[in-house]
Amino acid sequence: MSIELPSSTLNRTLASGLQLRQATLQDRQAVVEFVSHWLHEAxxxxxxxxxxxxxxxTQASDFAIITDPAAGDQIVATAGLIGHTWSYEELPFGVGTPEFVATHKDYRRRGLxxxxMEALHQISKNNGQLVQAVNGIPNFYRQFDYEYALDGDNQRAFRLGNGALVIPDTSAYLVRRAQVEDIPALLSIYVRQRKGRLITNVMDEKRWRFDLTGHSAGSDIKMRHYSVLSGDGQIVGYFKLWGDEDDPHGNVIINEFGVIDEDRLVPIMQAVVKALAETTLQAALPDALARITLALGRAHRAYNVMQRQLVPIGRPTSWYLRVPDLVAFVTHILPVLNRRLARSMYSSVSRAVVISLYKEALTLKIEAGQVVNAANMPMGDVDEDTISAWFPPLVFLKLLFGYRALDELLYAYPDVQVNEADADLVNVLFPKQESWMIYLG
Structure with a gap:
């Protein structure tokens, strides 16, 4: 739940005389019209x-607006913060994603x-969110201390038409629109899909119900949910299509796909593709280059088992992350770090791991194979001989979130260094690991 901020923190007059404040429900229509005009109606x-x-x-007070008193208090800039729960190896934590970043053309390049963004970060902090994340404009968010540090998408596509795709008989499965009554079964399959990934979305039945029934027609985040049933009526899989209607250009995007049993992945995917191919070709314009695109994260088993039929689409994407209080986040995930140590040859070690971030150091105190404390230390107080590894501050996020391995960072960044005696321990604490993120609105 969002917390109203003190006026000194948020509701304030900017140097230009413009007013920055937290939005209210009464601002909704004005914000909707502003975003529709300067970004997109959807x-x-x-x-x-x-x-x-x-x-x-999320609610109205998770938006910040700037108004101009000299122009009838019209909105001249806005952005909103969507709340999420993610997990770090099943350990949940709060995340805020800044979205709908828009400025009136006559007020741009004034630092608004x-x-x-400062207001959104404060709202996020007061909402108890440890991380902010953006999947947006290249390079833009680095100025606000964001860094690419999490797996995004890696799209593949089936080409349709002219006999490009041959699919065997799939009559053993029925594809239909998902119903509210399906949610417990769909959620169970979704939870199974999350296993083995480092960072994933946490979704409960309330969240699933809203995504299935709560988005207005025409919303950019509205999706069509489908269930896949076996001959005996059991739900054995599901998928989601981006958009609330068929694309006349013939491009259907599956942005989530799950099965109850990995051994059935291929026949269920074939049933899904066959059903979609028929409706897509019917809805597409005559000259459309019809295709079914899979947007299932950086890695998905479907990409491997059906790779001969799939064509890569563009480059893999990544998420920006911002961690304003590194010690708070690392302290939150200590149970995960300790499980990693317990499974390793360091299960009984007692020592400190010192991660230099050049201006300060992150210190992890380990006793009998368990991290008992995480703390910041000014570099002036650090004995150089005790440092385990060196990272530019934001680059360390790539290691922390399993986005890159230590060796990859050593190769890419001359200012990433490691004490060879500590390299294995650093790798145990922060291994490279696949994540799977779903974009939720």
Whole structure:
């Protein structure tokens, strides 16, 4: 739940005389119209839902706006913060994702978005969120201390038409629109899909219900949910299609796909593709290059078992992450670090691991194979001989979130260094590991 901020923190007058403040429900229509005009109507519809008071994680006060008193208090800049729960090896933590970043063209290049982002970060902190994340404009968010540090998407596509795709008989499975009554079964399959990944979305039945029934028509985040049933009526899989109607250009995007049993992945995927191929070709314009795109994260077993039929689409994407209080986050995930130590040859070690971030150091105190404390230390107080590894501050996030292995960072960054005697221990604490993120609105 969002917390109203003190006026000195958020509701303030900027140097230009413009007013920065937290939005209220009464601002909803104005924010919707502003976002629709300066970004896209589908985004405005999403904002309408987020500010309605009916969203499971977000409300009007999670938006910041700047108004101009000299222009009738019209909105001249805004952005919103969508709340999420992610997990770090099944350990949940709060995340805020800044979205709908927009400025009136006559007010750009005045630093207004810096003030808005500062407000969103404060809202996120007061909401108890340890991390902020963005899947957005290349390079832009680095100015706000974000760094690419988490797996994004890696799209593959089936080409349709002219006999490009031959699919065997799939009559053993039925594909239909998902119903509210399906949610417990779908959620069970979803939880199974998360296993083995480092960072994933945590979704409960309330969140699933909203995604299935709560988004308004035309919203950029509205998806079509489908269940896959076996001959005896059991739900054995599900998938989600981006958008609430068929694309006349013939591009259907599956952005989530799960099965109850990995051994059935191929026949279930074939049943899904066959059903979609028929409707996609019917809905597409005559000259459309029809295809079914899989947007299932950086890695998915479907990419491997069906690779001969799939064509890569673009480059893999990544998420920006911002961790304003590194010690707080590392302290939160100590149970995970301790499980890693317990499974390793360091299960009884007692010592300190010192990670230099050049201006300060992150110190992990280990006693009998368990990290008992994480703390910051000014570099002036650190004995150089005790340092285990060196990272530029934001680069360390790539290791922390399993996005890159230590050896990869050593290769890519001359200012990443490691004490060879500690390299294995650092690798045990922070291994490279696949993550799977779903974009939720």
């Amino acid at each position: 985004l405005g519809i999403n904002v309408f839902d987020l500010m309605s008071g009916n969203h499971p994680t 978005m810096s003030a808005v």
